[in-house]
Amino acid sequence: MNPLQVAVGVVKSADGKILISLRDQSSHQGGLWEFPGGKIEQQETAEQALIRELKEELNLNVKAATPLITVKHQYTDLLVQLNVFLVEDFSGEVESCEGQAFLWVEPDALRQYAFPKVNQPIITAARLPDRYAILEDTDEPLLRINLQKILDRGVKLIQARLKTLPPEAVKKFVEQAYPLCKQKGALLLINSAVKSPDDLEADGIHLTSRDLMFLDKRPGHRRWVAASCHTLQELRHAQKIGVDFIVLGPVLPTQTHPGAEVLGWKRFAELVSRINLPVYALGGMSESSVIAARSAGGQGISAIRAFIESE
Ligand SMILES: Nc1nc2c([nH]c(=O)n2[C@@H]2O[C@H](COP(=O)(O)OP(=O)(O)OP(=O)(O)O)[C@@H](O)[C@H]2O)c(=O)[nH]1
Ligand SMILES: [Mg+2]
Known part of the structure; x- marks a missing residue:
């Protein structure tokens, strides 16, 4: 089965903090923290989906994104592939467009938040330099x-x-x-x-x-x-x-x-x-x-x- 393709952003502010948001209780992996993003639609590249999702969910304008890591995970109900980008170049103030809570967190503090299991290597990638x-x-x-x-x-x-x-x-x-x-x-x-x-x-x-x-x-x-x-x-x-x-x-x-x-x-x-x-x-x-x-x-x-x- 082909995995569900998802575009995800590790959004890093100029002072090195990373944006995380809380998944709605009713959603898949609900109640856990996430890096913002969403499903890649047909005809869309991962980067285009990332730009659209970050605008829709948080009103952020992504100016540049570089691939950071790709992870695949088989949930009991779903096979997902998260295509993760590092976003350091963006404009706009974060807004909670879907009523979700969000936080800017120091990279080393990310481990203190509950994320879906597949997010562990993404957190490591976010903490490491290139x-x-x-x-x-x-x-x-x-x-x-x-x-x-x-x-x-x-x-x-x-x-x-x-x-x-x-x-x-x-x-x-x-x-x-x-x-x-x-x-x-x-x-x-x-x-x-x-x-x-x-x-x-x-x-x-x-x-x-x-x-x-x-x-x-x-x-x-x-x-x-x-x-x-x-x-x-x-x-x-x-x-x-x-x-x-x-x-x-x-x-x-x-x-x-x-x-x-x-x-x-x-x-x-x-x-x-x-x-x-x-x-x-x-x-x-x-x-x-x-x-x-x-x-x-x-x-x-x-x-x-x-x-x-x-x-
Ligand atoms: N955005 C996001 N999705 C993640 C993360 N980790 C993770 O397992 N996922 C999974 O990726 C899938 C798609 O993410 P999503 O729920 O954000 O998709 P979306 O924004 O298009 O949702 P929608 O269908 O409500 O519009 C979900 O099954 C979700 O559980 C993460 O850090 N960020
Ligand atoms: Mg989403």
């Missing part, structure tokens, strides 16, 4: 310089992939890096290949694909859990154990792995469409690849060099 920097092993002074470059560039999500640095050096570095990241409002995740990642204070863990496949449940006491994947099997396992987001690649050829087999954007898009999770594209990315990644259904890009090389 760039995920990887901080690679190198000598310590250079590591600090690279971290500073990443932070100066405004990247808000960073993975410390310090696989070969001795544990004491890793500990010393993370103890300095974590407060710096906090100060800049950036999240710091520690790669699971780091020796004793549990001893390090950070925002979460980034699982290697190998470590991911050894787990049968999400590691506890972690605010954020991410994972590296290369195959559909790994993606499905990540979704099953409740990982928050994925890095998938290599998408394009890289200098570090010349001749390695790559997915390409088409296969990347196909794989992303099979799961309901935010996915970053890795491999051969530059800052300008964000647009391609988002068009392919991804959350954005992950890279090592793109964020430390001069623009």
Whole structure:
């Protein structure tokens, strides 16, 4: 059966708050909060439906929208596909055209509201940025310089992939890096290949694909859990154990792995469409690849060099 196609907007104000509204008690999933939107009519594109619905429901004029995530869900009574857009460019004051309650909420506070179950990955996508920097092993002074470059560039999500640095050096570095990241409002995740990642204070863990496949449940006491994947099997396992987001690649050829087999954007898009999770594209990315990644259904890009090389 073809899913019911729905266009949904994560509407973000200039001060970073997100618009949610309360579903009418009598409607499907009634009494729960939602991101505004509605069914895509015949002859309409998802974007056209989004523009029409946000005008009809909230009197908002959408000026630009970019794809954020697509999720599919089988309710007992209904199969839906939510085509979610990020809307940062709009005009007009929100009005409750259908008498529904609405609220502007900080992204990190979205989890406190009751949404339909399928909305969970949308909430995660709304909280995450479009760039995920990887901080690679190198000598310590250079590591600090690279971290500073990443932070100066405004990247808000960073993975410390310090696989070969001795544990004491890793500990010393993370103890300095974590407060710096906090100060800049950036999240710091520690790669699971780091020796004793549990001893390090950070925002979460980034699982290697190998470590991911050894787990049968999400590691506890972690605010954020991410994972590296290369195959559909790994993606499905990540979704099953409740990982928050994925890095998938290599998408394009890289200098570090010349001749390695790559997915390409088409296969990347196909794989992303099979799961309901935010996915970053890795491999051969530059800052300008964000647009391609988002068009392919991804959350954005992950890279090592793109964020430390001069623009
Ligand atoms: N708009 C919206 N719909 C959602 C969300 N999550 C979710 O499961 N849905 C489901 O998507 C379907 C369509 O959404 P809708 O009820 O907004 O459609 P609509 O505005 O065209 O409604 P109408 O038929 O009353 O005019 C519903 O079955 C609803 O339960 C969400 O965050 N926003
Ligand atoms: Mg609606």
